[in-house]
Amino acid sequence: MDKQERQYLEEKAKEIRKLSLRSFAAIGKGHVGGAMSISDLLSVLYFKHANIRPEEPRWPDRDRIVLSKGHAGPALYAALALRGYFPEEECLTLNQPGTNLPSHCDMNKTIGVDMTAGSLAQGFSAAVGMALACRLDKRDNYVYAIIGDGESQEGQIWEAGMYAANQKLANLIAFCDNNGMQIDGTTAEINCVEPIADKWRAFRWNVIECDGHDVESIDAAIVAAKQEKERPTMIIMKTIKGKGAVFCEGTVASHSTNVTKELLDQALAALA
Amino acid sequence: MTFEKDAKEMRAVYAEGLIALAEKDDRIVVCEADLMNANGTKSFQKAFPERTFDVGVAEANMIGVAAGLAAAGKIPFANSFTAFATRRCLDQITISCAYTKLPVKIGGTDPGICAQLNGGTHMSLEDVALMRAIPNMVVFEAVDATQLAQAIPQIAYNDSPTYIRIMRTQAEKIYGPDYKFQLGKADVLKDGSDVVIFATGIMVVRALKAAVALQEDGIDAAVVNVHTVKPLDTETVLKYAAKCNAVVTAENHSIIGALGSAVAETLSENRPTIMRRVGVKDRFGEVGMLNYLEKALHLTVEDIAAAAREAVAAKK
Numbered sequence: 206m207d208k209q210e211r212q213y214l215e216e217k218a219k220e221i222r223k224l225s226l227r228s229f230a231a232i233g234k235g236h237v238g239g240a241m242s243i244s245d246l247l248s249v250l251y252f253k254h255a256n257i258r259p260e261e262p263r264w265p266d267r268d269r270i271v272l273s274k275g276h277a278g279p280a281l282y283a284a285l286a287l288r289g290y291f292p293e294e295e296c297l298t299l300n301q302p303g304t305n306l307p308s309h310c311d312m313n314k315t316i317g318v319d320m321t322a323g324s325l326a327q328g329f330s331a332a333v334g335m336a337l338a339c340r341l342d343k344r345d346n347y348v349y350a351i352i353g354d355g356e357s358q359e360g361q362i363w364e365a366g367m368y369a370a371n372q373k374l375a376n377l378i379a380f381c382d383n384n385g386m387q388i389d390g391t392t393a394e395i396n397c398v399e400p401i402a403d404k405w406r407a408f409r410w411n412v413i414e415c416d417g418h419d420v421e422s423i424d425a426a427i428v429a430a431k432q433e434k435e436r437p438t439m440i441i442m443k444t445i446k447g448k449g450a451v452f453c454e455g456t457v458a459s460h461s462t463n464v465t466k467e468l469l470d471q472a473l474a475a476l477a
Numbered sequence: 478m479t480f481e482k483d484a485k486e487m488r489a490v491y492a493e494g495l496i497a498l499a500e501k502d503d504r505i506v507v508c509e510a511d512l513m514n515a516n517g518t519k520s521f522q523k524a525f526p527e528r529t530f531d532v533g534v535a536e537a538n539m540i541g542v543a544a545g546l547a548a549a550g551k552i553p554f555a556n557s558f559t560a561f562a563t564r565r566c567l568d569q570i571t572i573s574c575a576y577t578k579l580p581v582k583i584g585g586t587d588p589g590i591c592a593q594l595n596g597g598t599h600m601s602l603e604d605v606a607l608m609r610a611i612p613n614m615v616v617f618e619a620v621d622a623t624q625l626a627q628a629i630p631q632i633a634y635n636d637s638p639t640y641i642r643i644m645r646t647q648a649e650k651i652y653g654p655d656y657k658f659q660l661g662k663a664d665v666l667k668d669g670s671d672v673v674i675f676a677t678g679i680m681v682v683r684a685l686k687a688a689v690a691l692q693e694d695g696i697d698a699a700v701v702n703v704h705t706v707k708p709l710d711t712e713t714v715l716k717y718a719a720k721c722n723a724v725v726t727a728e729n730h731s732i733i734g735a736l737g738s739a740v741a742e743t744l745s746e747n748r749p750t751i752m753r754r755v756g757v758k759d760r761f762g763e764v765g766m767l768n769y770l771e772k773a774l775h776l777t778v779e780d781i782a783a784a785a786r787e788a789v790a791a792k793k
Contacts (some may be wrong), residue, residue, distance in 0.1 A: 206601075220754055265550070271551070276645065291514045311549070311576075312577055313578060319548065320544075320545070320548055320577075321572065321573070321576060322566055323572065324569075324572040324573075327540075327541050327544075327568075327569055327572055327573045329541070330537070330538045330540070330541020330542050330544070330545065330546060330569070330573070331541050331544045331545035331573055332544070332545060333538075333541070333542050334541065334542035334543060334544060334545020334546040334547075334548070334549065335545040335546070335549040336545075337530060337542065337545070337546060338506075338546045338548075338549030338550060338551050339504075339549060340547065341527060341528065341551075341622060342549075342550070360537070360543065361535075361537045361538055361569075364535035364537060364538035365538045365541065365542070366534070367533070367535075368532045368535070368538060368542065370535065372530075373532075470740075
């Protein structure tokens with residue numbers, strides 16, 4: 206990755222963080238932690254890898270992006286707005302009465318959202334179904350799925366994972382946001398999901414580990430995943446929950462937290 | 478009164494219906510969770526191996542995969558025994574299929590006492606209630622081969638997530654060659670003026686037999702097959718309630734939450750009518766053959782006739 210592209214993707218990640226933080230502040234609170242931890246990935250997907258058409262959101266040959274950890278929706282909305290699906294200012298309607306942007310992703314409300322998610326692990330199964338359908342239709346697109354490490358405590362993740370490997374779904378590239386935290390504490394203390402990489406290898410996936418806050422590292426992982434022709438790929442992204450929201454970065458409490466005007470200003474200043 | 482059995486098992490009719498559709502429409506796909514032999518869909522797999530997705534023993538994932546297939550333009554039929562097709566993956570159906578308004582079709586086989594020797598764990602007496610409570614769901618129970626064959630294309634193209642309740646074995650023949658099925662429109666099988674019996678599934682034959690028994694008592698019973706419990710054909714329900722002033726419901730299901738409840742809700746709000754519900758009275762099932770279970774769980778012809786006599790007597 207050249208310096209210019211790195212700067213561009215880093216800038217987009219920063220914009221995603223800023224816009225989603227503004228959307229949280231507009232309603233006063235939200236799922237900050239998990240939105241911040243996938244912002245760099247969303248930048249690399251939406252501003253480099255994803256073959257999508259904002260002017261034709263339901264283009265049948267598009268890449269699908271399924272945010273199975275649906276509570277990180279506000280980061281996805283920011284990425285969609287910045288990519289031109291809808292005006293950036295619409296992000297400030299997050300969770301307001303009648304909004305098209307609810308806490309958890311809703312494919313029937315938000316232009317550009319490929320699958321509803323919120324009840325954890327269900328999006329991951331749907332991504333597997335989409336990958337099967339795309340292969341059946343002989344499309345050469347990719348289905349990208351984003352899951353969380355806490356979400357990986359759901360049995361359905363492993364049901365879907367086992368089947369995707371059995372079906373040799375090389376058109377499925379998944380990301381595990383490995384921030385090590387969940388609502389009630391760290392994943393290590395609540396119900397340890399480690400060693401995640403070994404688990405996915407045991408489930409016969411192509412496994413790639415990367416730094417989830419380094420756009421070049423994420424990009425390299427996706428490029429490598431696209432070389433794989435036999436297996437689905439799980440990219441395990443080491444991340445920090447709340448990354449970039451200085452008032453809650455690296456804390457369990459960042460999962461769902463108040464965002465006052467003061468905290469927003471503090472975070473925006475640090476991101477500037 | 479005897480009924481001729483259908484030539485084919487219901488599961489064979491189901492699979493053949495799906496194959497016929499799939500030949501014309503490449504969007505038709507089948508999802509299964511290790512019950513292809515039981516559900517009769519092996520023949521579909523033979524015809525369309527690439528359009529058959531047997532996910533193994535994982536019903537939640539089956540429903541999720543079906544939702545993903547639907548989101549990418551397919552019309553999936555996802556099948557299992559009624560218990561596992563519904564309550565085992567209730568949240569997946571609710572969120573991934575119904576909340577999303579994706580046209581996933583869920584086939585549940587061996588409803589209620591049809592589970593027979595699989596016993597209490599496999600005996601779903603609450604599946605219709607669960608499906609009916611979910612917004613956007615259509616809930617249909619097939620009664621014989623003629624009806625099921627006509628229902629499949631209507632269900633495939635109704636754009637709604639739909640629950641299809643089907644017995645696996647040969648049904649008793651209710652409908653003749655002139656039958657015209659319409660999803661959502663109840664079928665009046667026998668007219669009558671003293672009491673109306675609204676019945677679904679295997680209870681339809683029993684209701685028709687009960688009507689014959691009632692005739693000997695001088696009671697003129699109407700019998701209506703309410704094959705679509707949701708959306709309910711309220712027009713026919715209210716029309717026959719007004720005509721007969723006494724209502725009986727008969728279902729191979731708990732009396733809580735399904736046909737009996739749907740009819741009671743409609744009548745209570747529009748035309749309070751004397752009513753009796755035949756169904757399983759808030760208890761679990763058990764192991765046994767059909768002729769034992771129908772007696773143990775009070776789903777016999779005589780149970781229906783007795784309920785009808787009670788309803789008629791209560792009018793006076």
